[in-house]
Amino acid sequence: MKKRPYTKGLAVLLMLVGLSVPAFADSEDVIVENAWSRASIGVNRPGAAYMTVRNTGDEAVTLTGLATPLAMMPEIHESKTNAEGVSSMSPAGEITIAPGESVALEPGGLHAMLMKLQEPMIEGETFPLTLTFSDGGEVTVEVPILGIAARGPEG
Structure with a gap:
């Protein structure tokens, strides 16, 4: 996890000179649990990864992006099914996680x-x-690759 020690020091400095203290959402309070993915059929089709991202802090945190050497275009996407039963998938953009809450990245x-x-x-x-x-800030997790038919982190 990348540390940003100057953010807390900046808050103290601002208080000492009488300026208001910004509310820093601290990615150090983020815990990633139960990460997993499925094996792919070659490289012509995209892969996916799933996990739970938990905010243990007292300020909201906003997930803004992903990076991995495995894929040139990792993004958070969302699958939805409308009232007619038609499924679609699109980029989700930034995801804000409230204090004490978690967001599940899961199939569907x-x-x-x-x-x-x-x-x-x-x-x-x-x-x-x-x-x-x-x-x-950044949080890096090692994602295990399970079988192609896996339905969850337990395989």
Whole structure:
């Protein structure tokens, strides 16, 4: 996890000179749990990763992006099904997580879409996925690659 020690120091400095203290959403309060993905069929189709992102702090945090050497275009996407039963998927943009809350990235909903794979996703391997937050902080998690038919982190 990338540390940004100057943000707390800046808040103290601003208080000492009598200026208002901005509310820094601290990505150090983010915990990523139960990360997993499925094996891919080659590199021509995108992969996906799933996890729970939990904010243990007392300020909201905003997930702004993803990075991994496995894919050239990792993005948070959301799958939806309308009243007629037609499913669609589109980029979700930034995701704000309230204090004490969590967001599930799971099949059929929000998920990390891994487009333009650089190599196949092979069962039994892992890959690093870095979540970037609006405060400039990052959280990196090793994502295990499960079987192609996996339905959750337990396989």
